Amino acid sequence: MAGKPGRRRFGNLRKRDSGRWQARYLGPDGLMHSAPNTFATEREGEQWLTLIESEIIRGHWQAPEAGEVTISSYGERWIAERKLAPRSRQGYEYLFSLHIEPHLGRLTLGAVQPATIRAWRRKLLAGGTPEPQAVKAYALLRAIFSTAVKEDEIIRQNPCRIPGYDRYHTPERPTATVAQVFALADAMPPRFSALIVVAALSGLRWGELAALRRQDVDLAAGLVRVPRKLAVLNGRVEFGPPKSDAGVRVVALPAAAVEALGTHLAAFVDDFPDALIFTGEKGGVLRSSSFGSAVRWRETVARLGLPEFHFHDLRHTGNTLAASSGASTRELMHRMGHSTMRAALIYQHATSERDREIASAMDRRIAKQAGKKVAKGKKAGGRKKKDERPER
Incomplete structure (x- = not known):
């Protein structure tokens, strides 16, 4: 017959029918x-209970599941349960299957330490993985572990x-002039x-742009x-919502764009x-994979003095123009379809021409106000009151 549970300040013990003792405790997770x-x-x-209690007191306790759940099973479930756009999901699955699962998949969540992450990153880079890919894989793994913690x-x-x-380090992308x-x-x-x-x-x-309709x-x-936006996933064309809620927006066009669009x-x-x-040329859906060759993109941009210029770089021209025209951070975020300030601030910092205009305007104000101050001083012309004391 099983023995009665022992009375302890932390946890409890009971004797099983086998004669062995079972230990249980209430963890910080409730x-x-x-x-x-x-x-x-x-x-x-x-x-054993004393050891567990000391781990909790020192903040070193972790759930027993940490030694049972592998990165492979937890990561795959994490991606499957997230509300992601199809293209984002495909990107996460690609990063996980190529850069994370083969190297860390068999490890349990509790077995991974910062030293493990350092060794993993070194292995990726030594194996020829481009640094941007290694950074993206690290960001994905960090998000997965963040859910496991919080x-x-x-x-x-x-x-x-x-x-x-x-x-x-991201090399600065070229920005085309209006000309x-x-x-x-x-x-x-x-x-x-x-x-x-x-x-x-x-x-x-x-x-x-590829998803725009006449309406x-x-x-x-x-x-x-x-x-909406258009995405090509595994060769299949899909129309879906923009990348984020901020991507759903109405953008005002400059007159030159309106004129070009009307003619088109x-x-x-x-x-x-x-x-x-x-x-496309035959009236089908516009695909980035065939557009470049159809218009001889590389040869054309090189001839115009824009080597290594990508279609996406055109976006920088509009964003830079908006920033230099005095658009606020919030206004830039709206035009760009971004939900965070980071990219908008980059364009604001990059508008040196606009910054020069602001500095020149400041110069004019300084000169004007300094002139008034000098004139006022001359008018007062050296007349001191008897009780006036020199400033210390």
């Missing part, structure tokens, strides 16, 4: 946990807490000319609505509301 094995004597059980409370600390591992944008548009086949102008002056992404454009008001609509777009605005 759940009852049992020792992974029974003990031959009551004293052995008490010693939400599931399986482990006590996130091992992905190494300074600098979430950043890499270069129009020269590039003129060098394109006619059906792609407006695509270049609108991409540069609106700041819309490739997927957003999304109001030429009279000079507005374009962005309700009249020449290349069917009259019904659902007609796609930008399509």
